[in-house]
Amino acid sequence: MNEKEFVKALKEKGIQLTDEQINQFKQYFELLVEWNEKMNLTAITDLEGVYLKHFYDSISASFYFDFTKVTTVCDVGAGAGFPSLPIKICFPHLHVTIVDSLNKRIGFLNHLSEQLNLDHVEFVHARAEEFGQNPKYREKFDVTTARAVARLSVLSEFCIPLVKKGGNFVALKAAAGPEELKDAKKAISTLGAKIKEEYAYKLPVEESDRTLYVFDKIKETPKKYPRKPGVPNKTPIQ
Structure with missing residues (x-):
């Protein structure tokens, strides 16, 4: 997916990029490649790959979840900024914390x-588990999101404690999503959330499977979560 195809594909989904936004994505790509030579940010560095598998894939969350109706977004383990920064470029009003x-x-x-x-x-430079216990950030966000960080049973413990009651956790997953959701049901409930919507779709061009889950935060997360760094990964909530 080159730049023109990217702009056209987003337009078909109702996102009309300005010249400034198109230029921001171009600079994003250039800086990603430049910095990737010094440090490992991504294995995908070709233009078509970055525009499809990073930019478009990140923004696809907004085809199913309305980011125009929220303000504060926390992205856990965003790495090189995915998915929140491509979404932020498209929806400049958002306040994004990574x-x-x-x-x-x-x-x-x-x-x-x-x-x-x-x-x-x-x-913010922090472990997700410690960040989730920080009163400055805990239960302060309209939305938390993450992509390619951990399986859903673990990811829920990183993300749900950060969502304010009445907010949402939006998880971007690949083909294994349904299996992960089954394993995560206890964790999601324990942490104070429930599933609201799920979507299955394909990433264009390569036609790879994607799943997107939207969870409602229905009650406060018990204070003991998230547990200490490393614990969620070793012993997910069962």
Whole structure:
């Protein structure tokens, strides 16, 4: 998917990019490739791959969840900024907070946001488990999201504690989504959420399977969650 195909595909989904936004994606791609030579941000560095598998794939969450109706978004383990920064470029009103455990990636994100003139963005160097216990961030967001971070039973413990009651956790998954959802049912309920909507669709061009889950936060998360760093991964809530 080249730049023109990307712009056309988004237009067909109701997202009309301005020249400034098109230029922001172009700069994003260039900076991603440049910084990737110094540090490992992504295995995908060809233009068509980045526009399809990073930019379009990230934005596809907005085809099913209405980001125009929310303000604060937290992206857990975003790495090089996916999915939240492509969504932020398309919906500039969003206030985006990204938490990542690697300080080098935070350095890249800070530089990227300066170059792209992104406002209302915050990048925090922390483990997701510790971040979720920080009163400044806990249960403060309209939406939390994540892509390619952990299986859903673990991811729920990272993300749901950050969502305010009445907010949403939006999980972007590949073909294994339905299987992960089965395993995560206890965790989702324990953490104070329930499934609201699920969508199955295909990423264009390569026709690979994607699933998107939207969870409602219906009650406060018990204070003991998230547990200490490393524990959710070793012993997911069963």
